[in-house]
Amino acid sequence: MNSPGSRPASRPPADPAPVPGAGATLTAGPVGKPPAGRTDTDPLSRLRRLADLRNLSLVGVLAVLIAVGGFTKPDEFLSTDNLQLVLTQASVIGVVTVGVTFVITSGGIDLSVGAMVALASVWATTLATQDYGLGGILLCAVLVGLGCGLVNGVLIAYGGMVPFIATLAMLASARGLALQISDGKTQVVTVNQVLDLGLPDSYILGIPPLVMIFAAVTxxxxxxxxxxxFGRRTVAIGGNAEAARLAGIDVKRQRLMLYLLSGLCCGVAAFMLVVLTGSGQNTNGNLYELDAIAAAIIGGTLLSGGRGTITGSVLGVLVFTTITNLFALNNLQSDVQQIAKGAIIVAAVLVQKGRSTP
Structure with missing residues (x-):
């Protein structure tokens, strides 16, 4: 008879594989087969990963929207100028969404992205900054975004603050500082190098420079x-932060880097918005946080963390931007547009919940 606490010398083949945990070890299975409970080599799982039904459904939604636009306003919607406009408008919020996707994948949230874009755009378009030309404006926007991301990351990773509260505080603070710097006025850009980037003459093969920046960031x-x-650690933290820590991942440092990445994306987006509008305003980036989070969610990124998809987030941005463009061309009220966006978000979350339920 074995003494208390001792482990049996052998295990009957019929017994299930032990659950990984404290003091448990995985037993080797037959040669060429994965341990029990693993489905990494399951053909069905691999097929699901390769053929992401969510992305295919978003492509289908986008195709339907394009068809509707081509049917209702064929001359306006399908024109080259309008398609370039849709892609350009999607580029700014799209860059923000890429950063937000990383944060959500890690199990966090960033409600301050719109305010960071506003602050960076205002700070980068002051007269003192414009004296340094295009390089000064770009550098200032990026540094402001990184600075805000650093504050968020330090408060969350090392200060122990809940991401919702920390980024909400940054939202209020950045908006207030942007208002104070601009004094509530629109700061017009006078640097020709910046303004020229928004003109058709700067397009390469008919593609606006802002779209190229968006494509590169994507x-x-x-x-x-x-x-x-870095990506694998992000997913691991979102799936189980404590398990990731026990596996040797520096969770605090990783979270700090993620919020720095979000701030960097906001800084780049602020510069793009300055190019697009030719000005800096404290109202820039209004509701960007909601649009970015919604685009990431309908794209397949789990709000609880542990799974993220850049491709799905980009498709989500294109869907929302196309809806906005369609409503504008058909002179429909913005309240109906918001209802439509809300319905899409609810449907996406319900589908997400259904797929995650055993």
Missing amino acids: VVGWLVLNRTT
Whole structure:
């Protein structure tokens, strides 16, 4: 008879595999087969990953919206100028959404992205900053975004604050500071190098520079999330922060880097908005936080963390931007547009819940 606390010398084959945890070890299965409970090599699981039904459904929704636009306003909606406008408008909020996707994937939230865009755009368009030309405006916008992200990250990662509260405080503070700097006035950009980026003469093969920036940020974001250790750590923290810590991941440092990344994206988006509007205002980025979070959620990023998709987030941004464009072309009221967006968000969350239920 075994003494108390001792482990049996052998385990009957019929017994289930032990659950990983404190003091438990995985037993090796037959050669060539994964341990019990793992489905990494399950063909069905691999098929689901390759053929993401959510992304396909978003592509379908986008196709329907394009068809509706082509039917109701064929000359206006399908024109090259309008398509360039839709992509340009999607670019600014799209860059913000890439940063937000990383934060949500880690199980966090960032409600301050719109306010950070406003503060960065205002600070970057002051007369003192414009004296340094395009480089000064871009550098200022990026540094302001990084500074705000640093404050968020320190408060959350090392200060122990709940992300919702910390970023809500940043939202209020950044909006207030933007109002104070601008004195409630629109700051007009006089640097020709910046203004020229928004003109058709700067388009390359018919593609606006802002769209190219968005495409570059999207590609880099996808590679970082899906092909780097940083991305794997982000997903691990979102899935189970304590397990990630026990596995050797510096959770605090990772969270700090994620909010820095969100701030960086906001700084880049602020510069793009300055190029697009030719000005800096304390009202810039209004409700960007809601649009970015909604785009990430309908794209397939879990609000609870542990799963994120850059491709889905970009498709979500394109869906929302196309809806806005359609409503504008058809002279429909904005309240109906908001109702439509709300319905899409609710439907996406219900689908998410249904897929996660065993």
